[in-house]
Amino acid sequence: EHSTEHIYNEIAYPLVEGVMEGHNGTIFAYGQTGSGKSFTMQGVMDPSSQKGIVPGAFEYIFESIQCAENADFPLRASCLEICNEHVQDLLGADTKQKLE
Numbered sequence: 001e002h003s004t005e006h007i008y009n010e011i012a013y014p015l016v017e018g019v020m021e022g023h024n025g026t027i028f029a030y031g032q033t034g035s036g037k038s039f040t041m042q043g044v045m046d047p048s049s050q051k052g053i054v055p056g057a058f059e060y061i062f063e064s065i066q067c068a069e070n071a072d073f074p075l076r077a078s079c080l081e082i083c084n085e086h087v088q089d090l091l092g093a094d095t096k097q098k099l100e
Contacts, residue, residue, distance in 0.1 A: 004040055005049040008056040016057045020064050027053060054079075 012027060019025040029037040043052025051059075065073050079090040080099075087099040 003049040004043045004052050005056070007040060008051075008053050012053045012057055013060070016060050020061065 015025040015027065027041070029041050031037050039052065041052050041054050043055065044050045045055070061075070065071075077091060081088045081090055088095060088097065089099060
């Protein structure tokens with residue numbers, strides 16, 4: 001019954017703040033097909049209250065980087081899909097490559 005904005009603010013935002021302080025962070029979406037995992041993670045851009053966790057986190061990270069002075073921010077992101085015991089990085093160079 002909550003917007004993705006509410007879920008981002010309550011669950012993801014504290015994690016993303018930790019990432020900006022140098023900690024690793026993971027958001028794990030788990031559930032059966034059709035339960036709303038993709039929508040919660042991706043959302044839709046209009047209305048902005050339904051923007052997903054990933055766009056919200058990226059927006060916050062890149063805004064923070066723009067405001068920082070004399071700092072270096074190496075970024076690495078992965079989006080892993082685990083299905084039928086096969087793991088794939090959906091952001092990798094070869095999205096069909098199965099990972100160990």
